[in-house]
Amino acid sequence: MRTTEYDISHPYKAQVLSNDRITPPDTDEVRHLVLSIPDATFNFVEGQSIGVLAPPSADFGNEHHLRLYSIASSRQGEDGNLAEISICVRRCFYIDDISGERHPGIASNYLCDAKPGSDLMITGPYGRQFQAPKDSTANLLMIGIGTGIAPFRAFMKHIYEERKEWQGKVRLFYGARTGMDLLYMNDQNDDLSLYYDQATFKAFEAISTRPHFDEPPDIERCLMDNALEVWEMIQDPKTYIYVSGLSSLERSLDRIMIALAGSEKEWNEIKKKLIAERRWATLFYD
Numbered sequence: 001m002r003t004t005e006y007d008i009s010h011p012y013k014a015q016v017l018s019n020d021r022i023t024p025p026d027t028d029e030v031r032h033l034v035l036s037i038p039d040a041t042f043n044f045v046e047g048q049s050i051g052v053l054a055p056p057s058a059d060f061g062n063e064h065h066l067r068l069y070s071i072a073s074s075r076q077g078e079d080g081n082l083a084e085i086s087i088c089v090r091r092c093f094y095i096d097d098i099s100g101e102r103h104p105g106i107a108s109n110y111l112c113d114a115k116p117g118s119d120l121m122i123t124g125p126y127g128r129q130f131q132a133p134k135d136s137t138a139n140l141l142m143i144g145i146g147t148g149i150a151p152f153r154a155f156m157k158h159i160y161e162e163r164k165e166w167q168g169k170v171r172l173f174y175g176a177r178t179g180m181d182l183l184y185m186n187d188q189n190d191d192l193s194l195y196y197d198q199a200t201f202k203a204f205e206a207i208s209t210r211p212h213f214d215e216p217p218d219i220e221r222c223l224m225d226n227a228l229e230v231w232e233m234i235q236d237p238k239t240y241i242y243v244s245g246l247s248s249l250e251r252s253l254d255r256i257m258i259a260l261a262g263s264e265k266e267w268n269e270i271k272k273k274l275i276a277e278r279r280w281a282t283l284f285y286d
């Protein structure tokens, strides 16, 4: 969906409560922002995103620069504060094809530079395709890279802290270039370690084999190393699969699933069935 198609007619005022870097200095900058949204009509569920209305670049003449960010908190709010949510934002840059100049991405830099105490305008929440099942015996297979971890952080908080009795298997396959880029699983912020002692939860880290060469995380190898369990889960009618992060992940995932299924035709059939049964949900972005 194009950003111009999102309804921004009911914006909310949000105040930045904190803005902390959650990756070390020598890695890509990713920040965890906690926002306070005092308007009680703002409600959301795990897996939804907010829109941030950043001031536009002078070159384009738009009124707003709208970009989406996944909510990283559960429906009970950040740390149980109903009026607060968190997001995690990677500071983006792009290279102009013609001039070769490096330009900062507008919304991500606006958010990464936002000072605690400052106000933002947000919209949404958007998207309902990424919801945890009501049945607590369901299995969750979560596959993500980079900031794609945000909705999974929300899921984990919801199922283990709010619903408490989760019985299905929960498996997280999560990739980053290095161990320190593994968001919410590194020295800067280790929220997900709260769930490591849950009998139903296991996390698998996929990091690049050559991190100094800017290589993508090796999520394919990580899934292949655990092929038996992954494939068993996919074939179990109680499993819900969620995939989140950069759109390049879609191709990686198709490659691995084709290998597991035995052929492209076979995988396409299985995927079609999973989608029809609402057990396959993706959230991709560039």
Ligand SMILES: Cc1cc2nc3c(=O)[nH]c(=O)nc-3n(C[C@H](O)[C@H](O)[C@H](O)COP(=O)(O)OP(=O)(O)OC[C@H]3O[C@@H](n4cnc5c(N)ncnc54)[C@H](O)[C@@H]3O)c2cc1C
Residues within 6 Å of the ligand: 049, 065, 067, 068, 069, 070, 071, 087, 088, 089, 090, 091, 092, 093, 094, 095, 096, 097, 104, 105, 106, 107, 108, 109, 147, 148, 150, 283, 284, 285, 286
């Ligand atoms: C559902 C959803 C959830 C998302 N969740 C997250 C999240 O949790 N965390 C996160 O960090 N991101 C997330 N994103 C991505 C986020 O919305 C933004 O796309 C990202 O932050 C970049 O936005 P920006 O305004 O900083 O960059 P922009 O200014 O929009 O620039 C981004 C890209 O636009 C192109 N571009 C823009 N202007 C020009 C130009 N003048 N010339 C050439 N190319 C140009 C470039 O390709 C560049 O890479 C999500 C996206 C979606 C759709």
